[in-house]
Amino acid sequence: MDREFLSNQAKSILRANWRDGFTIPTGKLYPFQWNWDSGFVSIGLGHYTIEKAILEIGTLFSGQWANGMVPHILFHSEKEKSYFPNYDFWESQVNPGAPDKPKSSGITQPPVHGFVLENLLQLHPDNERLHRFIKKYFSKILAYHRFLYQYRDPEREGLIFIYHPWESGRDNSPIWDESLDRIEIDYNQLPPYQRRDTSVANASERPTSYQYDRYVYLLQLGKKYRYDGPEIYQESPFLVQDNMMNAILIKSNESLIRLGKRFGLNTKEVEEWQQQSKRVFDQKLWEESLGTYTSYDLRGNKRMKYKEIGGIVSLFASIPNKEKAKRINDYLMSLHDRGYYLCPSFDPDSSLFDSKRYWRGPIWPQMNWMIYKGLLNYDYHETASIVRGDILELVSKLGFYEYFESRKSDIETISKGYGGGNFSWTASTIFDLISVK
Numbered sequence: 001m002d003r004e005f006l007s008n009q010a011k012s013i014l015r016a017n018w019r020d021g022f023t024i025p026t027g028k029l030y031p032f033q034w035n036w037d038s039g040f041v042s043i044g045l046g047h048y049t050i051e052k053a054i055l056e057i058g059t060l061f062s063g064q065w066a067n068g069m070v071p072h073i074l075f076h077s078e079k080e081k082s083y084f085p086n087y088d089f090w091e092s093q094v095n096p097g098a099p100d101k102p103k104s105s106g107i108t109q110p111p112v113h114g115f116v117l118e119n120l121l122q123l124h125p126d127n128e129r130l131h132r133f134i135k136k137y138f139s140k141i142l143a144y145h146r147f148l149y150q151y152r153d154p155e156r157e158g159l160i161f162i163y164h165p166w167e168s169g170r171d172n173s174p175i176w177d178e179s180l181d182r183i184e185i186d187y188n189q190l191p192p193y194q195r196r197d198t199s200v201a202n203a204s205e206r207p208t209s210y211q212y213d214r215y216v217y218l219l220q221l222g223k224k225y226r227y228d229g230p231e232i233y234q235e236s237p238f239l240v241q242d243n244m245m246n247a248i249l250i251k252s253n254e255s256l257i258r259l260g261k262r263f264g265l266n267t268k269e270v271e272e273w274q275q276q277s278k279r280v281f282d283q284k285l286w287e288e289s290l291g292t293y294t295s296y297d298l299r300g301n302k303r304m305k306y307k308e309i310g311g312i313v314s315l316f317a318s319i320p321n322k323e324k325a326k327r328i329n330d331y332l333m334s335l336h337d338r339g340y341y342l343c344p345s346f347d348p349d350s351s352l353f354d355s356k357r358y359w360r361g362p363i364w365p366q367m368n369w370m371i372y373k374g375l376l377n378y379d380y381h382e383t384a385s386i387v388r389g390d391i392l393e394l395v396s397k398l399g400f401y402e403y404f405e406s407r408k409s410d411i412e413t414i415s416k417g418y419g420g421g422n423f424s425w426t427a428s429t430i431f432d433l434i435s436v437k
Contacts, residue, residue, distance in 0.1 A: 011431065036072075043432050076102050141256060160249060168310075170310065173359045205358055402419030
């Protein structure tokens with residue numbers, strides 16, 4: 001691995017994907033600004049241009065709704081028509097608090113921004129511009145977390161729900177299959193649509209038409225109730241307390257508390273959320289028989305008993321105790337010993353595992369970044385080194401793609417990664433991981 005070569009490539013990709021104030025994930029497949037993508041991208045930008053890192057987050061929050069939600073897509077250009085669903089399909093203005101510009105989607109994504117700002121502060125502890133930015137945007141991120149706890153936790157449990165797989169960031173993971181199967185499509189009511197993703201990426205690596213119909217159904221359900229109405233909780237057949245979404249929220253809560261104390265800001269509200277959320281997450285989502293945290297199906301009133309990458313992110317949020325963390329670490333090492341790159345996004349022993357298809361088994365760079373950091377929280381330095389080394393090796397061999405093959409036995413038969421090429425969060429997280437001494 002040539003660190004200088006990878007670093008130069010990463011910087012070149014981030015520069016090429018930069019638009020007027022934000023970074024697109026990749027040129028053809030995702031031509032707009034994505035929520036959690038921008039969070040990870042700003043971490044890479046922070047290594048060589050703190051100004052752009054700050055602007056990236058600022059531009060994202062220009063689309064924040066009056067209720068506090070930060071949408072998962074901002075459509076800064078209304079002329080770009082190569083993506084579905086575009087702004088005109090979302091019709092986010094059905095919610096009176098959605099800004100007219102930029103147009104946006106009506107759902108959200110994992111709330112990474114608290115830990116992103118803390119990461120930037122670690123890179124630039126004395127940067128006064130960053131200090132001012134954090135003081136100003138602390139309240140905006142706090143409002144975003146407040147939206148999640150108010151609108152997505154109606155029973156005040158301390159765990160938030162998602163009602164669309166896209167909100168999880170793990171779009172078509174097998175963990176959603178059972179919930180999606182509950183949806184009975186009336187094709188007379190489903191609006192006509194034309195996918196764009198399969199004209200850019202290999203259809204065998206993308207969600208199926210069956211899944212996409214259900215994504216559109218849930219989009220329409222959200223639109224029907226202005227994307228924040230209590231009727232969503234009452235009616236949606238897909239209603240999940242997602243382990244990763246909640247772990248990332250807990251991690252960002254933790255960062256907000258530290259940032260608030262550093263800059264003399266009021267942290268009482270977020271400390272109250274955090275105390276409840278961390279306790280309930282550990283109690284409700286731990287599945288002893290699997291040795292991992294699972295998501296919870298609110299419609300089925302049960303844990304979703306799968307081993308998948310969302311449960312491993314709990315390490316990043318410092319949720320498990322030492323015994324539980326050891327079981328997660330032992331699982332990762334067993335996969336390594338059996339010839340898998342770390343960390344597969346789904347259980348290789350499951351019949352639902354697919355090492356090539358979107359979120360059903362491949363390796364994802366931003367996930368490895370979080371899990372690497374999480375393992376270090378528990379002093380699992382050997383495993384952390386493997387997680388870091390595996391993604392660096394995959395990118396070195398196969399390029400800066402969106403995601404990668406997880407079977408080592410298959411790696412010699414392929415020449416590139418999967419999904420979009422010259423991918424921004426890959427460049428950003430690789431840039432950060434290269435900087436590790």
